[in-house]
Amino acid sequence: MQKIEVKIPSCPKNSYTIAVGDEFLPAVLGQIKKLLPGKELFLITDANIAKTKHLKKLTGLCNLYRYVITPAGEKSKNINTVTKIVEQMEKKALGRDCAVIALGGGTVGDIAGFVAAIYKRGVPVVQIPTTTVAQADSAIGGKTGVDSSISKNAFGVFKNPTAVYIDVSTLKTLDDKQFNAGLVESIKHALIADKDYFDYLQKNLSGILARKSQPLEYIAVKNCRIKASVVENDPYEKNKRRILNYGHTIGHTVESASNYKLLHGQAVAIGIIAANIIEQKLGLGGEERLASLKKLFGRLDISLKVPKSITKRQILDIISRDKKAVQKWPRFVLLEKTGKVLCKNGQFALQVERKIVEETIDILLNRNL
Ligand SMILES: NC(=O)c1ccc[n+]([C@@H]2O[C@H](COP(=O)([O-])OP(=O)(O)OC[C@H]3O[C@@H](n4cnc5c(N)ncnc54)[C@H](O)[C@@H]3O)[C@@H](O)[C@H]2O)c1
Ligand SMILES: [Zn+2]
Helix, strand or coil: CEEEEECCCCCHHHCEEEEEECCCHHHHHHHHHHHCCCCEEEEEEEHHHHHCHHHHHHHCCCCCEEEEECCCCHHHCEHHHHHHHHHHHHHCCCCCCEEEEEEECHHHHHHHHHHHHHHHHCCCEEEEECCHHHHHHHCCCCEEEEECCCCCCCEEEECCCCEEEEEHHHHHHCCHHHHHHHHHHHHHHHHHHCHHHHHHHHHHHHHHHCCCHHHHHHHHHHHHHHHHHHHHHCCCCCCHHHHHHCCHHHHHHHHHHCCCCCCHHHHHHHHHHHHHHHHHHCCCCCHHHHHHHHHHHHHCCCCCCCCCCCCHHHHHHHHHCCCCCECCECEECCEEECCEECCECCECCEECCHHHHHHHHHHHHHCCC
C-alpha cells in the first residue's frame, strides 16, 4: 500500500493521508477506528454499491449505522437526500462525536462530505472512493455539495476528509462506460502536469482497461499526487487550482446542453479537444498531441461528436453564464505544452478572443472529429 500526504499549509489540521492499494478494504475499518478513536461511525453508500461485495468486505461482521442512497446516481444528489440522512443520524442519536464514512462514487462522496460538513456544525468524513472519477478526482480536494433544481453543486462547502482509502479492486464491478469516462480525468491530470504520465497512459491503456491492479494503482497514485500538489497550493480555488478545470469550460457547457445525458468524462473529452483546437489557433502548437488524444479517446470508446440536438446558440448562451465568466465571457485553461499549463502574468485561466472560441465551436459542431 502506498501513502500520499496532502498537506494544506494554510490549515495544517486539515492535512490528510490518502492510502492506495489493492484488496485492502477488510482492513480499512480497523484503520479508521484507530484514526478516529471513540467515534461512532455512520456509513453512507448507494443502492448499487450495497449490492456489491465491497460493502461486506468493508464492514465485515460489524453492524455499522448506515444510510443507503436510493436511487443511486446524480438524481439523488440534492438537499432532500441530505435532509433524510441528517434526520436518520439524529434518530440514531449521533452527536458531534460521530464520523461519516463515504463508500461510493462522486455522488456518494459529495453528499456524504456535505452532510459531514453541516451535521451539528461539522463532523469528520472519511472517503472510500469506488469509481474512476472519485479515485482520481472527487474524493481528493475537499469540494463537496449537492445540486439544486437549477444548477449542479449549488449547495456546497469545502470539507477536507480525515483520510482517503483508495482500493483499486473496487473498480472491477464498475460498468465499462462509467469506468472509461472516469479515465478522462486521469488524462486531464497528465496533460496539465506530467508528460511522462501522458506517455504512460498511452502505453498502458490495455492493462488499465483490463483493470489490472498494478497500472490501476500506478494511476491512482499519480492522480492523487498531481491533484494534491495543486490543491495544497490553492485549496480554495483562488487561481492555480483552476488548472484542474482544463477542458471543463466547453466540457461543462456541452454536458449541460446535453441535459446531462452525456457523462461528465465524455463531455470533458470534447472540452479537452476544444482546448487543443484553441491552442493550435493561438499558435501554441500541439498537432501531435491532438492526434494522440483522438486515438486515446477512441480506445476508450468515447465519441467526440457533440449530440445533434445541441446548437451553437445554446452553447454560446450557456458559456456566457459560466461560473467563472468575466463580463459574460469565460476564461480558458490552455497548455503551453503537454504537461505544462500556460501561465500569463501569474494567471492560469486566460481570456480567449470570442472569434477563436466561435470557430472552435463550429469545428465541434461539424461533428467530423
Ligand atoms: N467534489 C469534487 O471535486 C468532484 C469532482 C468530480 C466529480 N464530482 C461529482 O461526482 C459525481 C459523479 O461521480 P461518479 O462519476 O463517481 O458517479 P456516481 O457516484 O454517480 O457513480 C456512477 C454509478 O456507478 C455506480 N457505482 C459506483 N461505484 C461502483 C462500483 N465500484 N461498482 C459498481 N457500481 C458502482 C453508482 O451507484 C452509480 O450508479 C458528480 O455529481 C460530480 O459533480 C465531484
Ligand atoms: Zn471533471
